[in-house]
Amino acid sequence: SKAPTAREVIIITCLCYGGSLRGEFVHDDVWAIVNNPDVRPGTPLRWAVFTNDFWGKGLADSTSHKSYRPLCVLSFRLNIFLTGMNTFYFHAVNVILHCLVTLVLMYTCHKTVFKSRGLAFVTALLFAVHPVHTEAVAGIVGRADVLACLLFLLAFLSYNRSLDRDCAGQCFPATASPFFLMLSLFLGTCAMLVKETGVTVFGVCLVYDLFSLSHKQDKSSNEAIHPHGPRQPGSSQPTSQPAHPHRESRKQRFPHKEAWGTCHSPLPPEPKNSGFPVSPRAVWALMRCLTASSNRNFLLALRPFLKRAILVISYVTVILYFRLWIMGGTMPLFSEQDNPASFSPYILTRFLTYSYLLAFNVWLLLAPITLCYDWQVGSIPLVETIWDVRNLATVLLAIVMGLLSLHCMAAFKRLEHKEVLAGLLFLVFPFIPASNLFFRVGFVVAERVLYMPSMGYCILFVHGLSKLYAGLSRCGATSLMVSMALLLLLFSWKTVKQNEIWLSRESLFRSGVQTLPHNAKVHYNYANFLKDQGRNKEAIYHYRTALKLYPRHASALNNLGTLTKDTAEAKMYYQRALQLHPHHNRALFNLGNLLKSQEKTEEAIVLLKESIKYGPDFADAYSSLASLLAEEERFQEAEEIYQAGIKNCPDSSDLHNNYAVFLVDSGSPEKAVTHYQQAIQLSPSHHVAVVNLGRLYRSLGENSMAEEWYKRALQVARTAEVLSPLGALYYNTGRHKEALEVYREAVALQPSQRELRLALAQVLAVMGQTKEAEKMTSRILLEEPRCLECYRLLSAIHGKQEHHGKVGRVLSRPLCRVSIEKGVNQTVYSPVAAERGTLEEQARENSTQCKMHTLRKTFPHTRARPQI
Template identity: 60%
Template structure:
């Protein structure tokens, strides 16, 4: 291999004719773009799955109304970086792209996928460009590198999974950083000097781009190591070796000044941004559990070393032969290597031999200036993988295919280099055979990529694929069980939770979730307590057990458990709501209010917490303040129809009917549910808009045809809309299905009474009373209605008896007292009439009718007295 000529701003290859070369370059870029689109076109209609839900749908920082400053103070999942429970993954620029996606197209998954595929196309094309300019002299090898990268199946998680955008975008910025840094270095003016920095602007831009790469994903910072190494061994290679091995060693510092300045600048800058990064983390590393990375938790040093070394070869195998791919490699997927006689150690040794051979080859070829391809391949392979290697700090996974996106560039370069070397040795026939073999490999990789994309189309497809691929992995059974639980397929969920526990008995979350599915309270309690035995700080198990005990009346223990749930999960909004409701039930309103406020402080983005606090405020007479929290719930979650309905009810109670109606309709735009339709129908009914009420209640009945209450409400509207025959028929139909429907008999009585059929109306009320309602208020109202019917029938004595029974059950019935007084008045029992009138007046002192009746009574008594 001949040395490249050095251009003014970096490496360049000689050009014989620019026109055809530009055309061929355009063809190559177009072919790569088309290939990427073809391979990933079937991923475009996938859902937001797995981590996408937490990073996008459940991430408060991504929502349109959220503050941009939160993105730069919170982690990738929306938690504060300084929080002990934070994942410490600081990727604000990636979150900004998610936020931009939502601002432009909402949460429609298609546009998220389109962006990911476009980014993959850009990375592939840029990789070929860099390989042409800085790695290979033969552009065909650069094209082969990019082809292999475009179709490699290990990229499906990064490209088809939206969260993988962090890896793809960081890779793009990684390459741009490398490109601008290389262009900032000039040519060697003489054998006695190193290349100078010809473009300070490019150098500063490379620092900016590298920082952006780190702010997209942490592994992006490794590009600075690649740049310095490339500078030292390629850009400065010949003169640096010359001075290191020559007699002018004393002048080394002055001669190597340009390189040393660049290296010091990069090193100092990396130290500064790493210090800032550590400061943002609150000076602590993320906390992981044993199931996240079992090898790093092993107490045996030999096991740790052997397993972590084997994982390097396992990752290498995924690059070489991506046959078995899975979205999750945790909890039993890769058993620990616990002894030297484990056959898997052979893979570790083989990988070590290959890497040592490549490194030696790179070192020895420095003298012959043939190291560029191997050096770039190794640096692109090794440096981006270092953060995932457990070498410097513990990571939260065993194997993650998405982290291989950047290292795979180096793998592709090394494969292309090997292919080029073999072609030069084997001749034309061998080259043809190798070309056919490479074409077959590309086709196989393309087929595997298209097949693997199907896995990422939905939650069910993803989780089910995990079970088919790694049936011995407890985590995939747990994830699939969660999906089944959310889908209402509880028996299947129980089976997979049980399987997860059989494979990994210490899975506290599986134990807890299994408890939520059992119908037996004693069995559920047993599961919750087992989960807490495994992990005493499992805040959801504490929450579930606390709620269970609260429902059983064991309030003291429930309070303790719910407080612990908050202590170990300070951002778990449901625990605050549950504890506050416990206090509210005990009439400890001040404490309940304090818990709600503390919850809102720690979980300011919880729409449910704001809604629940609004309900509490309404119950305690703080309606105006409640309205603000309902509105905040809707701002946080624009689809929170429960808060909209609650706000509508609150406005309705204040007779703000137009605003209430608008909120009900807004809720109906989110979903057509009975819980929304019935209060809207009641609003129309109470404001005399009977036709609209009929339309709403008919829709509600269609959604829930078994609901007696909705049928009855519909019959009541028909009765008020002067469609008594339909109302009567519908009410009788309800009674035929539900003979103890007291309200149905009351409605029938009202219909008959309106027609003047007092006997039938009285009979309907008698049937209602025969049901012996347990509610004293309902019985009192029935006796009052019966008294009214008897009074209409001029059966005054019986009417008086009914009114008497009504006030015995409910003494505050002013109208019953007044009617009793009226009957005595008509019968000439003026003293008794006065007593009943006065009793009614005590209950309703502003009643004009009562005052008029008392005045009439006074006149009658005076007349009688005067006559006497």
């Protein structure tokens, strides 16, 4: 029955992709969702989603990727609105969409391709478990391909539904339902707004209409065209009679068989036992049809199709013009490492490489053995001569595609094997945008762009399997079925293993290095991950490996500089990166910060301004430049830089936080509150901004508000840096017991930090636990004998214990004598004053650390903007 078949497909699909539900945001997901201002939570839904690219950058920007997919972006927004940033539900939606695509493909094959429901089921099953789909389904960004494919199929079905099924006497059926035709245009447009390849559905519909729907007839109707051979001179045109009268008793989808007898001249007799695989009689019929434009009857019969074609072509022209207009009339700019062949100065190299890449993509569909998330930078060497053995694969592909095309033309009149036509259309048309045929694309090979074309591959594969099955003996047919079952099991196993690779950044990037060790890009990405994890030695190794494989990798040089402890060496890396890429805004930023640390202020300012010029959306460059100007007391310029940064990067929580710090130092605490709150709204987990807002309220004397914000920061990050200001608040407001608990926890989290242990010792001393305070202070002095604050506290503890001799011995130390001479002894004998003063110093120091959190860190170019 039909229902169990659908259930089986859903169950098998879910078994293959159920493991992906545990996955994280990986690879392009980070850019398209986590860092995308049009998607991430806390940002309001704006009209900019319809003017920005897939990654949140304005389409008119020269650095934009030009990938216009607003409906996919809105689907991410809906995910976040319903379930937040929980990756489980993102992956669940992808798996559900893949199930829907598989079911709709099975329905499409059953209704328009195969006569057997079983063949449609096998096609859907092969599509469901094919390993090449893993990137599209397990990678959240792949939703663009999956959702576009679903809309593609629905648009195709709607177009078919719009045609008249009872159009007797016409060569081409009329449009019976304008509603379904308009629905097809709408769904095709939606497919394009999900991913650009969706627009190819209109080409598939028109060609399928011309070669299949408009000439659909069974084998008997071909005989009815001229059942008695060639017409004798002087005889009248015979009226064809149906070979199967019982078929005429019910409505046929396209009952227009008789029309062909009046539209065309009689066909030559078809010779028997011809060794030529394509019927000459069928070719003659095709040629007569294609050259009958002078025949008025044929033009009249062609009119319904022409009306549809003119409508569809005009509509596609309009939406493509809109697509080009919204891009600012420019194509995206890619680098050599994205698509090396397109930058070759030799036409032959480009032609041979592009042709070979077609064969390579077909091989991935036939034998998905080697799969990788990134095929750039050296993964597939260029084909530079005609003697390259890989050209044999290109020639073989050309021969196979040519034979399949001839097969389709031969079946034009009889329309046998329309499965080949459907398979070719579904295979070829969706791949055209990725073929470099009309414009340069930003990748060498991308597995997820094969999601849509793989439908055609599955149709052709199953059709060939059915023909082979029909010609085999019973034993051979059984062996073939067993082999197919084993192939499906093998594909399923491979898909499950690929899902495990896509679970995390580490597993994905490590698999890339293992699969394509000669690919510089995968070494670069893995090095970025290792750097983020603090595994700097391993990161340096992979950065250097990437540079060996591709010495012109400017971003690898820049990132390597951020990990180098030797400033001279780091400067050399930054300068080399800028020689290769003078507009590399991250290298300009890092070199500017390095010069800033060397007090080469003017040079640093110039470089930071250049970084902003070439990366106007790089918020950290604004922060670094503004802080440098503020240090130089050029406050007006710093204010202008911050305001420009807020204007160009309104969604940067770090920039709002740093601007608020500047406003506090400038004496504008009320404005600072607004920007702290804006930073927290943009990034609720921004604990630095939360702590800073608490400190601001503390400085304004609003202790209850300060405590509230400190506790909120602890919910985000329960770290020593967050606990410390809360402990200081409790101590300075006389809540010593609570201060003691907080400082004990802080010291447990970070036992090596001297300031925290000293603060804990002070609280212990105030609460009368002088012995423990003395032991703790003495241990600190053993580790750091020149700790003046420790001597001050120790003398205060001895004074509280009335051990005046010990106080004298402490004060007799050379360091203390120097301090006494400078007047520090005024606070030594006052334990409360000493403790409070030290705590306030420690609080101020922590405040400075929090303020500079986003200013001190370097921001290497972690990965290039995704190209798919």
